[in-house]
Amino acid sequence: MKTILIVDDDRNICRLYQEELEAEGYHIALAANGREALDLVSREMPDLILMDVRMPEMDGLEAMARLLRKHGGVPVLLNTAYSSYQDNFLTWAAEGYLIKSSDLGPMKKKIREILAA
Amino acid sequence: MNPQNESAGGPQERRIADLTILYEVSRALQNTLNEEVVLYTILVGVTHGRGLGFNRAFLLLIDPAGQALEGRLAIGPSSPEEASVIWQELRDQHRSLGELLQQVPLIAIKRDLRVNQIVEQFRVPLSDPQHPLPQMVRSHTPCLVTGGAVSPRGLPIDAHTLGLLGTADFAAAPLFLADHDIGLLLADNAITRAPIEADSLRLLQIYAQAASTAIQNAALYRQLTERITECERANRVLRESQRQLLHAERLSTIGKMAALLAHEIRTPLVSIGGFARKLLRTTEEGDPRREELTIIAEETGRIELMIGEVLGYSKAAKLELEDTDINALLRSVLAALNETLQRASVRLVFGLDPSLPPALVDKFQLRQALINLITNAVDAMPGGGSLTVTTASDRDFLEIGIADTGIGIAQEHWDKLFAPFFTTKSSGTGLGLAIVSQIIENHKGSLRFESAPGQGASFHIRLARRPGIAAHDVVVPAETQR
Numbered sequence: 001m002k003t004i005l006i007v008d009d010d011r012n013i014c015r016l017y018q019e020e021l022e023a024e025g026y027h028i029a030l031a032a033n034g035r036e037a038l039d040l041v042s043r044e045m046p047d048l049i050l051m052d053v054r055m056p057e058m059d060g061l062e063a064m065a066r067l068l069r070k071h072g073g074v075p076v077l078l079n080t081a082y083s084s085y086q087d088n089f090l091t092w093a094a095e096g097y098l099i100k101s102s103d104l105g106p107m108k109k110k111i112r113e114i115l116a117a
Numbered sequence: 118m119n120p121q122n123e124s125a126g127g128p129q130e131r132r133i134a135d136l137t138i139l140y141e142v143s144r145a146l147q148n149t150l151n152e153e154v155v156l157y158t159i160l161v162g163v164t165h166g167r168g169l170g171f172n173r174a175f176l177l178l179i180d181p182a183g184q185a186l187e188g189r190l191a192i193g194p195s196s197p198e199e200a201s202v203i204w205q206e207l208r209d210q211h212r213s214l215g216e217l218l219q220q221v222p223l224i225a226i227k228r229d230l231r232v233n234q235i236v237e238q239f240r241v242p243l244s245d246p247q248h249p250l251p252q253m254v255r256s257h258t259p260c261l262v263t264g265g266a267v268s269p270r271g272l273p274i275d276a277h278t279l280g281l282l283g284t285a286d287f288a289a290a291p292l293f294l295a296d297h298d299i300g301l302l303l304a305d306n307a308i309t310r311a312p313i314e315a316d317s318l319r320l321l322q323i324y325a326q327a328a329s330t331a332i333q334n335a336a337l338y339r340q341l342t343e344r345i346t347e348c349e350r351a352n353r354v355l356r357e358s359q360r361q362l363l364h365a366e367r368l369s370t371i372g373k374m375a376a377l378l379a380h381e382i383r384t385p386l387v388s389i390g391g392f393a394r395k396l397l398r399t400t401e402e403g404d405p406r407r408e409e410l411t412i413i414a415e416e417t418g419r420i421e422l423m424i425g426e427v428l429g430y431s432k433a434a435k436l437e438l439e440d441t442d443i444n445a446l447l448r449s450v451l452a453a454l455n456e457t458l459q460r461a462s463v464r465l466v467f468g469l470d471p472s473l474p475p476a477l478v479d480k481f482q483l484r485q486a487l488i489n490l491i492t493n494a495v496d497a498m499p500g501g502g503s504l505t506v507t508t509a510s511d512r513d514f515l516e517i518g519i520a521d522t523g524i525g526i527a528q529e530h531w532d533k534l535f536a537p538f539f540t541t542k543s544s545g546t547g548l549g550l551a552i553v554s555q556i557i558e559n560h561k562g563s564l565r566f567e568s569a570p571g572q573g574a575s576f577h578i579r580l581a582r583r584p585g586i587a588a589h590d591v592v593v594p595a596e597t598q599r
Contacts, residue, residue, distance in 0.1 A: 010384050013384060013387055016387070016392055016395070020391070081380045083428060100383055100384060100387045101387065101421060102388075102391045102394065102417050102418065102421060103418065104391055104394070
C-alpha cells in the first residue's frame with residue numbers, strides 16, 4: 001500500500017483529503033505544518049507528499065527544500081489556494097502544482113500519475 | 118490728428134502745456150497693461166492736437182528674438198482730405214486729450230489704416246550695420262531728419278525708408294530703458310508739411326522716455342501672463358496625473374484586498390464542496406438529499422469560478438500569444454454557451470468574415486473576454502432578443518463585434534462601465550467588463566461600445582494582426598474609447 005503524507009494546517013482539508021484518498025486505497029499520514037512534516041518523513045517513509053504552501057511555523061516551500069536535500073527521491077505535489085507561488089522558482093522542484101479546488105478529480109489523477117511512474 | 122497746436126503764449130505757458138500732455142498720457146498709460154492699448158495710447162498722444170500735435174506717428178519695436186526692428190503700429194491720415202475730416206470730427210467733439218485717451222481701450226484699433234500698411238513693411242535686421250534706423254535706436258539720442266538726412270550731421274536715410282514714409286522730413290526718438298533697447302518712435306508732418314520745431318523734438322524725447330517704460334511694463338506683463346498660463350496648465354496636468362495615480366493606487370489596493378480575500382475563501386470552499394461531492398457519491402440514487410447536495414457542490418463550484426476571475430483580474434497575466442482563428446474561437450465560445458442562449462431565447466445572427474486572417478492572441482484570455490461580453494449581452498435581454506456576432510479585417514487590424522438588442526446602457530453608466538466592481542445587475546461580481554478591458558489592454562487592442570437605452574448595445578474589439586501595432590493609435594470617438 002502506498003503512503004501519502006498530507007501536509008496542511010486546515011483540519012477540514014486534512015480530513016477531506018484523508019477520507020477521499022483512503023477511499024482510493026492509500027495509507028495516509030498527516031502533518032499540520034512543514035516542521036511536523038520533516039519529523040514524520042523518516043518515520044513514515046511516504047511515497048508522495050501532498051504539501052500546502054502557506055502554513056504557520058514552516059511553510060511548504062521551505063519544508064520541501066529541506067526534504068529534497070535530505071530525502072532526494074520523495075515526490076512532492078504542491079497544493080495551494082495561491083497561483084502566485086508558481087513564479088517562485090523553488091516550486092519548479094515539485095512534481096506538480098495544483099490549485100486547491102473542491103473538485104478533487106484532477107488531484108487524484110495527478111497522484112495516480114506520479115505514483116505510477 | 119490735429120496738428121494745429123492750440124498751444125501758444127510764452128515759454129512758461131508752453132512748459133505747462135507740455136507737462137499737461139505728459140501727465141495726461143502717463144496717467145492713461147498707467148491705466149492699462151494691454152500691449153496694444155499702450156502702443157495706441159502712445160501714438161494718440163503724439164498726434165493729438167492737444168498732445169504733441171504731429172500729423173502721423175509710427176512705432177517700430179525690436180522683435181522678441183532681438184533680431185530685427187519691426188513696424189508694429191501707426192496712426193495718422195493718409196491724405197489732406199482724410200486729415201481734414203478726422204480733425205474736424207475731433208474739433209466738433211471738443212474732447213480733451215485726457216477724455217480721448219480714456220476712450221482708447223474701448224475703440225477698435227484701426228489696423229486697416231494706410232499708415233499701418235506702411236508700418237508693417239518695416240523690418241530692419243539689427244545686424245545691418247549700415248542701416249540708419251538701428252543706428253538711431255542704439256544712439257539713445259533723438260534726431261531730426263530733414264531733406265532725407267539726419268541734421269545737422271548729415272547721415273543719409275536710405276531710399277527704402279524714405280519711400281515707405283513718403284516724406285524726407287521726420288523726427289525719430291529712440292525707445293530704451295537704461296542699456297535695454299526697445300525700439301523707435303517716428304513722427305512727421307507729412308500732411309501739413311509744417312516744419313518740425315526743436316521744441317517738438319525735445320518734447321518727443323521726454324515723451325519717448327515715458328513711452329519706453331509703458332511698453333516695457335506691458336511687455337513684461339504679457340510675458341508674466343504667458344508664464345502664469347503655462348504654469349497653470351502644467352499645474353492642471355500635474356493634478357490630473359496625481360488624480361490618476363491615486364485612482365490607480367486605490368485600484369491596486371482593492372485588487373490586493375480582493376486577492377487576499379479570494380485566497381482565504383478558497384480553502385473553506387474546498388472543504389464545503391469537497392465534502393458535498395463525497396456525500397453525493399455515497400448517497401443512493403433516488404435519495405432526495407442528492408438534489409440538495411448537488412446544489413451545494415455546484416454553487417461552491419460557481420464561487421470557485423468567480424474567485425478564479427477575481428484572481429485572474431488581480432494578477433497581471435502573462436500573454437501567451439499564438440496564431441488563432443478568431444471565427445473558430447467565437448464558434449467554440451458560442452457552442453459552449455449554447456444552452457444559456459437557448460434558455461434565454463436569444464437568436465444568433467452571424468456576420469463572420471470567411472476570409473478573416475489569423476490573429477496573434479492569447480486564446481485563453483480572449484476566450485474569457487468573449488464569454489464575458491456574450492454573457493453580458495444575454496443578461497441584457499431578459500425577454501430574449503438577437504445576438505449579432507461579426508468579424509472583419511483590414512490590412513493591419515481585425516475587429517470583433519458583439520451586439521445585442523437588449524435594454525442598452527444608460528449614459529450615466531458610460532464612464533464607469535469598465536471600472537472594477539461596477540455592476541448594474543443584482544447578481545454579479547462587477548468584474549466582467551473590467552476583465553474584458555484588461556484583456557484587450559494586454560493585447561494592446563482597443564475596445565469601444567455604442568449604446569442607447571432600449572436600443573441594445575454593441576461592443577467592438579479591435580486587435581492588431583501582428584504585434585507592434587497598437588490599436589490605441591486608431592482614432593475612435595473619445596467618449597466611447599477605452
